[in-house]
Amino acid sequence: MKVSLKVWRQKNANSSGEFKTYESPDLNPNASFLEMLDVVNEGLILRGEEPIAFDHDCREGICGTCSLVINGKPHGPHKGVATCQTYMRSFQEGEVVVLEPFRARAFPIIKDLVVDRKAFDRIMWTGGFISVRTGSAPDANATCVPKPAADLAMDAAACIGCGACVAACKNASAMLFVSAKVSHLNLLPQGEPEKFQRVKAMVAQMDAEGFGACTVTGSCEAVCPKGISLDFIAKMNRDYGMALLKGDPK
Secondary structure: OOOEEEEEEOOOOOOOOEEEEEEOOOOOOOOEHHHHHHHHHHHHHHOOOOOOOOOOOOOOOOOOOOOOEEOOEEOOOOOOOOHHHOEHHHOOOOOEEEEEOOOEOOEOEEEOOEEOOHHHHHHHHHHOOOOOOOOOOOOOOOOOOOHHHHHHHHHHHOOOOOOHHHHHOOOOEOHHHHHHHHHHHHOOHHHHHHHHHHHHHHHHHHHHOOOEOOOOOOHHHHHOOOOOOOHHHHHHHHHHHHHHHHOOOO
């Protein structure tokens, strides 16, 4: 099968970009989307042209690095999968496939389809951890955790920080990401001592990075490759409200 690619090309953050069209060679329908881009780039290199820059790493749907907007949807046409888990059989013969980077002020474009998502890292630095004594691993039964809380914390921890929620949101909000990272620690007894300090610090950093406000349209949950629930946003808002009422100095 063959497809026509309409790809956003931008040399760097300071230059203007534009869409350019490329025709793919004959492809195996079972090839992954990233494998297709590899093949297209091989052709561009052989013709002496600049290859398309795009992010990738594990290619197993684990890391979330493969951040592309395909035909207007972050990660592609299917629900619950990352770009690297999208296959060419999802498209029609001769279809025009539009590729763009994640677009948000807090995710500046580096080149072509690659964006800078270090804003997420800076949010994590402010509270995405617990301050405990390190050393040998404690006994599994040393801290009792109710199974419902453990299960919910694991659901939140499934977030891979890809940024699809931001790219899908009309306000470029990072609330789904931040709420998942806050909740998976706040739900556990190990995270309880820093619960209110954590939520205030991470929300403040999210706002400082320039992410927009959440208006609960649900677009973030719809495109999340790990199916993170909007319920975590509600939980974080409750924790944040309690932190303000408590007047925690940090």
